[in-house]
Amino acid sequence: MSRARAALTNVGTFLLSLVLAIFIWMSASQTQDPARTRFIEVPLGFVGIPSNAALVNTDARQTVQIRLEGPDSVLQAVTPEDFTATADLSDIPSGQLTTVDVVVVGRNPAARISFITPEQVDVQLEQQVTREVPVELDLRGTAARGHQQDEPLLDPPSIQVSGPESRVSQLDFALVTVFLNSTAETLVESSQPIFYDQSGRVASVTGLDLSAAEVTVTVPVVESAGFADKLVTVEWTGEPAPGYRLLSVTAVPPSVLVEGRPAQVNQLASVKTEPIDINGLTQSFQQTAVLALPAGITVDPEQTVMVNIEIEPILTTSTFNRVPTLRGLGQAYDATFEPAQVRVILFGPLPALDALAENDIRVSLNLFGLEPGVYSVEPDVDVPDRGIEIRLVQPPAVTVTVVPAEADTATEPDAGITTVAVATITPLGASPVQLPAVCSLSTTRIAYGALADICTRRHVPE
Missing domain, CATH: 2.170.120.40 (YbbR-like domain)
Structure with missing residues (x-):
């Protein structure tokens, strides 16, 4: 008897321990992953619509709101794609407003659906x-x-x-x-x-x-009969000024609407303007044209034709040969250079090139600070700023030889002639020419025209 009582006591103790263990486990689980509530919206789909019927007076983009209950870890993972909300329209009559139930199905049973709204929707098929x-x-x-x-x-x-x-x-x-x-x-x-x-x-x-x-x-x-669009042909007389050319002649608009007898209109190839005189012109211009219409042909007086005439200078090249002038040579030195002339090729408007004077194109050699010796000096070319470009300088460098100056010579005072000291500049391959020593000063060539002729050997002093 005592054994049976002891066995029952052991069994009772075991069951009580098991219940306590389960309770403790559930309490621990509840603490780590508590039960939550979450609301989510799911789009409502309509199924079972007959092929010859259409849904009317119903928003086909309705949504259903559902309330979920379950462990927090489960609810945090669910998305609207995990649920399907449908309304079955296969058995509703056509032409009548009918109420149907909304059915929501979820993929994860751990996320329990406790409430949906709306539970029913009103639909009508036609x-x-x-x-x-x-x-x-x-x-x-x-x-x-x-x-x-x-x-x-x-x-x-x-x-x-x-x-x-x-x-x-x-x-x-x-x-x-x-x-x-x-x-x-x-x-x-x-x-x-x-x-x-x-x-x-x-x-x-x-x-x-x-x-x-x-x-x-x-x-x-x-x-319409008796009307037609005809091209405008611009007539002009004369030629632009020498050195200029006619670039283009255009009419705006290029055609005009003429009116007349159908046969006459059909025979008319184009409408000409009265001649426009461009003789001696040097620049583009625009003017209103006067149409030379055949008898019986008219145009709308509100139609005006503007003529644009473009004239531009002829662009060409010209070649000039110049004797270089020396700049910056010390008074104690003489210099010779080879070749004796520099060829300059210029590009620009023909009138501007033709208008260049002799002294408009200047070629100089900068000898500043040079001691006796042989040097290769690049010529400096100066031309007026008239749209003229320097295309080529030949040679690109001039050979200059700097030597000590020879002793000055003078005439007797009673000769009645003012004496000037001279220096000798002998280009390679040329005969020596006696020039005033003052020719070595750059300012002298600018101040005295006659002396400049002597220094550039265009005049030999007697």
Whole structure:
């Protein structure tokens, strides 16, 4: 008896220990991963819609809000894609507003669905129909003067509309609007039509299927009998000034609308202007042209033709040979250079090149600070700033030999001639020429014209 009582006591103790262990484990689990509540929105889908029916008066983008309960770790991982909310429309009648249940199914059973809203939705199905809606044209404005429009073409002439019968049956026509705005040629334009209902009000076609979103309108525009566009031919006389050339002659607009007897208009190839005198001109200009019209041909007096005449200088090259002048040579030195002349090739407007004077082109050799010896010196070329470019200098460097100056010579005072000291500059290969020593000073060549001639050997002193 005592054994049985001891066994029962052991069993009771074991069960109590097991219950306590389970309670402790559940308490620990609850502390580490507590139960939570979370709300989430899921899109509502409609299923079971018959192929010949359409959903009306219902927002097809409805959502369902659901309340979830479960462990925090589970709820944090769920997304709207883990749930499906549907409303089955397979058994509802057509044309009647019907209430159907919303069914929500989740993928993870640990996330328990405790509440959904809305639980039901009101839906209405209607017969799906297709209808041809005619396209009409609202043509505004007129063709240009001397032109007429032919019968417009619409592509497509009607639009096929599919959708619920109650909406499609209300549509009356689709309207496209085109503006001519004095168009002188065939107009082709694509436009989005506006639909109108039976009451003449604008009707929405959102949610309806359209066979075409745009309508292409072609409005043929042709010249009227006795009217035609003719090119303008500009006549001119004379030639630009020497050294200039005629670059272009243009008329704006390039053509004008003429009116006359059809036969005469058809024979007219172009419309000429009265001659414009360009003789001796040196620059471009613009002026209003006077049209020389044959008898019986007229133009709209409001039409004016401007003539643009472009004249520009002839661009060419010219070659000049110059004897270099010496700059900066010390008074104690003489210098010779080879070659004796430097060739300068200039590029620019012909009138500017022809107008260059002898002293407009200056070639000099900078000998400042040079001691006796042989040097290769690059010539300095100075030309006026008249749009002239230096294209070539030959040679690019001149050989200069600097030597000590020879002793000065003088004449007797009673000779009646003022004496000047002279120095000898002998270019290589040339005969020695006695020049005043003052020629070595750069300022002297600028101040005295006659002395400059002597220094540049264009005049030999007696």
